[in-house]
Amino acid sequence: MLETVDLRKTYKTNVAVDNVNLYLDAGESVGLLGPNGAGKSTTISMISTLLRPTSGDVKLDGRSVVQDPKHIRGVLGVVPQEIALYEELSALENLQFFGRIYGLRGKALDLAVEESLELVGLSERKKERIKTYSGGMKRRINIAAALLHQPKIVIMDEPTVGIDPQSRNYILETVRLLNREKRMTVLYTSHYMEEVEQLCDRVYIMDHGKVIASGRKDELKSILSSEDTIFLQLEEPCPALAEELRSAEGIRQVAEADQGLKLIVPKQSKLLGRLFQAAEKHGAQIVNLNVQKPSLEDVFLHLTGRKLRD
Numbered sequence: 001m002l003e004t005v006d007l008r009k010t011y012k013t014n015v016a017v018d019n020v021n022l023y024l025d026a027g028e029s030v031g032l033l034g035p036n037g038a039g040k041s042t043t044i045s046m047i048s049t050l051l052r053p054t055s056g057d058v059k060l061d062g063r064s065v066v067q068d069p070k071h072i073r074g075v076l077g078v079v080p081q082e083i084a085l086y087e088e089l090s091a092l093e094n095l096q097f098f099g100r101i102y103g104l105r106g107k108a109l110d111l112a113v114e115e116s117l118e119l120v121g122l123s124e125r126k127k128e129r130i131k132t133y134s135g136g137m138k139r140r141i142n143i144a145a146a147l148l149h150q151p152k153i154v155i156m157d158e159p160t161v162g163i164d165p166q167s168r169n170y171i172l173e174t175v176r177l178l179n180r181e182k183r184m185t186v187l188y189t190s191h192y193m194e195e196v197e198q199l200c201d202r203v204y205i206m207d208h209g210k211v212i213a214s215g216r217k218d219e220l221k222s223i224l225s226s227e228d229t230i231f232l233q234l235e236e237p238c239p240a241l242a243e244e245l246r247s248a249e250g251i252r253q254v255a256e257a258d259q260g261l262k263l264i265v266p267k268q269s270k271l272l273g274r275l276f277q278a279a280e281k282h283g284a285q286i287v288n289l290n291v292q293k294p295s296l297e298d299v300f301l302h303l304t305g306r307k308l309r310d
């Protein structure tokens with residue numbers, strides 16, 4: 001349905017997006033996962049015709065979006081990272097304004113506004129001015145604005161960054177509903193791998209402008225089928241221990257984790273004794289040690305040696 005073909009964007013010497021090929025089938029929920037600066041927003045801006053590619057193309061049902069941008073605008077809803085609302089107007093007035101831009105009038109406009117307010121759970125507060133809303137509520141109205149024209153495809157650019165847990169849950173539920181019940185095709189970008197794991201059928205992992213891995217979640221995790229992920233919880237952070245383990249033979253990756261270190265090691269390696277010895281040598285207290293199932297975050301760590309949120 002929607003694809004990018006060798007999509008590329010350069011800024012002088014900086015390659016923001018480097019020959020990216022994505023494909024979304026109708027009704028799929030696809031995650032675009034990558035750390036800050038990976039090129040996710042630039043990719044989305046090119047798909048939504050806000051930015052012209054340096055080379056390559058975006059195709060909707062086989063038709064070039066670069067040559068015929070109008071075609072995609074009617075079927076695409078984009079939720080940008082930045083909140084784009086008028087603070088002095090109420091939520092209702094904002095949505096009426098955006099609805100008119102989409103060409104909606106009269107009863108059709110009223111209905112579209114009511115439905116999208118309902119969807120993001122803010123019908124009861126629709127008359128309050130945006131400036132009185134929390135960051136999370138503003139984001140929910142931002143989402144409602146992108147849905148007014150009932151798009152077939154919705155692209156969301158990190159919609160849950162820096163918001164309260166209630167709004168975050170609401171947004172995740174809304175995305176699920178749009179995809180599973182309303183059969184909308186969703187492209188969801190995030191650097192929170194838990195969200196992508198929860199919401200998406202298929203995932204593209206980007207880093208430094210390139211897609212470095214893609215596939216269904218289970219396929220991606222099977223990259224780590226011959227590895228174990230060990231989480232080492234420490235009483236205090238110990239950079240010297242991390243350093244030693246990074247250069248130790250048989251340990252593939254070492255990354256800082258909440259309250260400790262995360263290691264990727266070959267399965268059944270007999271490393272535990274060495275871990276305890278190294279910890280003792282550097283005066284680090286191991287509080288807990290467990291072997292975990294691989295997550296998408298671990299796949300990223302395995303491929304790049306870094307954590308998604310470094």
Ligand SMILES: Nc1ncnc2c1ncn2[C@@H]1O[C@H](COP(=O)(O)OP(=O)(O)OP(=O)(O)O)[C@@H](O)[C@H]1O
Pocket residue numbers: 011014015016017034035036037038039040041042043158
């Ligand atoms: N207008 C611009 N001029 C120059 N460089 C840019 C411009 N826009 C983006 N870049 C660069 O392109 C790269 C990709 O940025 P992009 O915003 O697409 O990443 P991202 O994955 O969306 O990250 P974030 O989560 O921080 O938005 C970065 O190195 C960024 O500095």
